[in-house]
Amino acid sequence: MEPIPFPSHIHYELLLQLLERQTMFAANSKPVVQDQVHQLIITLRKALAQQKQLEESCQHHKLPIEYRWSLNDLHLEQPATQTIASVSQESTP
Numbered sequence: 001m002e003p004i005p006f007p008s009h010i011h012y013e014l015l016l017q018l019l020e021r022q023t024m025f026a027a028n029s030k031p032v033v034q035d036q037v038h039q040l041i042i043t044l045r046k047a048l049a050q051q052k053q054l055e056e057s058c059q060h061h062k063l064p065i066e067y068r069w070s071l072n073d074l075h076l077e078q079p080a081t082q083t084i085a086s087v088s089q090e091s092t093p
């Protein structure tokens with residue numbers, strides 16, 4: 001059975017750090033924009049939590065998963081056995 005692809009957790013972490021450290025700081029004097037950034041941060045945290053729940057569900061049902069770092073690493077037209085470019089499992093922080 002082909003593994004179910006998931007984005008690597010680091011993708012969420014990178015976006016969250018960018019938004020929290022740089023975007024929020026830049027929007028500091030603009031309350032409307034700052035609120036929108038805050039809502040985006042909340043949404044990303046929820047998305048990561050939902051992905052983790054889905055991963056747990058897949059593991060419970062013994063469905064293989066793999067974390068993908070990029071779409072560019074894979075040649076979608078080739079069989080999966082020739083395109084092993086991602087990690088089978090990734091430890092969660």
